[in-house]
Amino acid sequence: MRIRPMTGNTAAGGSQPPADGPQPADGTATADGLREVGRLLAGGGVAVLSGAGLSTESGIPDYRGETGRARPRTPMTYQEFTASEDGRRRYWARSHVGWRTIAGALPNAGHRAVEELRRSGHVTGVITQNVDGLHRAAGTVDAVELHGALDRVVCLDCRRTSTRRELDRRLSELNTGFRDTGSRINPDGDVDLPDELVHAFRIAPCAACGGVLKPDVVFFGEGVPKPRVQQCYDLVDAARALLVLGSSLTVLSGLRFVRHAARTGKPVAIVNQGATRGDEFAAARVAAPLGETLAGLAARLGQPDPAP
Numbered sequence: 360m361r362i363r364p365m366t367g368n369t370a371a372g373g374s375q376p377p378a379d380g381p382q383p384a385d386g387t388a389t390a391d392g393l394r395e396v397g398r399l400l401a402g403g404g405v406a407v408l409s410g411a412g413l414s415t416e417s418g419i420p421d422y423r424g425e426t427g428r429a430r431p432r433t434p435m436t437y438q439e440f441t442a443s444e445d446g447r448r449r450y451w452a453r454s455h456v457g458w459r460t461i462a463g464a465l466p467n468a469g470h471r472a473v474e475e476l477r478r479s480g481h482v483t484g485v486i487t488q489n490v491d492g493l494h495r496a497a498g499t500v501d502a503v504e505l506h507g508a509l510d511r512v513v514c515l516d517c518r519r520t521s522t523r524r525e526l527d528r529r530l531s532e533l534n535t536g537f538r539d540t541g542s543r544i545n546p547d548g549d550v551d552l553p554d555e556l557v558h559a560f561r562i563a564p565c566a567a568c569g570g571v572l573k574p575d576v577v578f579f580g581e582g583v584p585k586p587r588v589q590q591c592y593d594l595v596d597a598a599r600a601l602l603v604l605g606s607s608l609t610v611l612s613g614l615r616f617v618r619h620a621a622r623t624g625k626p627v628a629i630v631n632q633g634a635t636r637g638d639e640f641a642a643a644r645v646a647a648p649l650g651e652t653l654a655g656l657a658a659r660l661g662q663p664d665p666a667p
């Protein structure tokens with residue numbers, strides 16, 4: 360059965376819970392798309408590329424929110440972070456608040472289903488654009504964290520890595536009167552904070568050499584390390600198909616793997632609330648809640664005799 364193109368099914372319609380009564384266009388398209396995703400997975404050898412949408416059910420809002428529109432924000436750039444202590448102060452003050460949410464987040468049904476599919480051999484590799492570490496927490500310890508992870512810290516001077524937990528303890532000691540009043544958190548652990556709170560924040564140097572500490576994540580304006588990019592290409596090359604989960608593919612660092620898969624003749628399927636920059640490459644598009652959808656697919660594929 361051929362898949363109905365779903366480029367018109369944006370978040371405005373796709374993110375609504377199923378209404379009662381008939382839903383001819385979207386309902387049929389979703390069912391067809393799901394069947395195609397299930398067929399791809401049943402064949403095994405599927406590489407997964409996940410994004411912020413997979414972690415929203417863990418309480419980490421994505422960059423777009425329910426409206427599907429990008430939220431106005433000014434993300435920290437690598438240049439701003441490395442140029443001045445003021446830039447670093449702004450980052451660490453905001454991130455000190457945001458880290459509470461990230462550190463307290465647990466993997467959801469979507470992360471668990473991906474791990475289940477990996478164990479059953481249907482998924483052969485996972486690339487994630489998320490820095491929340493939730494694939495790892497779900498047991499997918501070899502997930503390639505394309506943009507790094509917030510739970511690690513690296514010293515820009517001596518390159519020593521340490522845990523965010525340790526730094527968090529030091530920052531809390533240095534900033535005992537700091538009030539956690541952050542409003543809105545982003546997937547990278549950043550929140551909006553009033554200037555006076557930022558100015559009063561005290562940052563911590565590397566405990567080993569006194570150098571500059573940076574979260575072990577790829578900032579805007581910073582390239583992904585080449586060996587890590589190659590690892591992702593290898594993963595896609597070794598796969599039969601690529602399944603995108605919860606990413607609008609806005610940034611090129613993720614989109615390039617979709618283009619690469621399409622260019623090398625591998626089917627691409629996308630499960631995401633709303634349109635993506637990779638839709639033109641997709642053989643199947645599904646706008647459906649990820650946790651429930653993936654859990655359903657994993658359960659069905661776990662059956663000894665899946666329906667044709």
Ligand SMILES: [Zn+2]
Binds near residue numbers: 514518566568
């Ligand atoms: Zn150091």
